[in-house]
């Protein structure tokens with residue numbers, strides 16, 4: 001059964017300020033697609049459109065879940081989570097005073113996930129053994145990398161089919177970024193996920209992405225495979241200073 005995202009000519013605005021201009025893109029079943037671009041170009045806003053947190057002012061945001069098409073513009077964020085689309089927000093947004101385990105359990109709020117909570121929690125602890133060791137520790141006292149693990153695991157607790165990940169590498173040391181990106185690739189295979197990931201770190205993102213889209217000032221400027229993008233002059237200028 002296929003799980004996809006299809007965006008058609010999406011515009012989005014904060015008040016009078018339009019930040020997305022006619023974005024059309026697709027994330028195919030089982031694909032990992034990277035949304036690339038430097039700060040403030042609209043990556044987070046686009047992720048939020050898919051999560052239902054920002055409503056498009058024009059265009060259509062569709063998700064296909066188990067072969068059924070849904071219009072995301074007409075659904076609440078909660079309904080979108082219930083469909084099987086989970087977001088790992090930028091900056092992790094954990095409950096700092098709650099324990100690691102309590103944060104994870106809050107992820108299992110949708111009815112389908114609630115009935116599988118024990119096995120999903122066990123799966124998360126197998127993926128991130130450190131979280132099992134630290135299950136009673138307050139999330140706010142974990143390191144940045146550990147907090148990113150909690151945020152990723154909390155999204156997995158919703159038992160998603162499509163995973164949206166906003167800037168997983170922000171504020172993390174290079175070695176931790178590499179581990180986190182590897183973990184996302186591993187999870188995608190294990191769970192057969194469709195993944196849309198916003199990331200500024202071009203090299204790390206394109207290590208695991210099947211394709212990428214580069215957003216500049218709220219428009220898609222370039223799209224292609226990792227190889228196409230790495231050979232593109234504009235990308236080389238933007239990311240590699242060449």
Ligand SMILES: Nc1ncnc2c1ncn2[C@@H]1O[C@H](COP(=O)(O)OP(=O)(O)OP(=O)(O)O)[C@@H](O)[C@H]1O
Nearest residue numbers: 014019037038039040041042043044045046090167
């Ligand atoms: N809640 C908001 N209200 C008003 N403007 C906003 C809001 N959120 C984002 N913006 C503006 O929208 C534009 C796009 O921001 P967005 O966060 O989508 O970019 P980004 O590429 O994800 O960058 P970053 O990695 O810094 O989050 C920016 O100019 C930003 O200032």
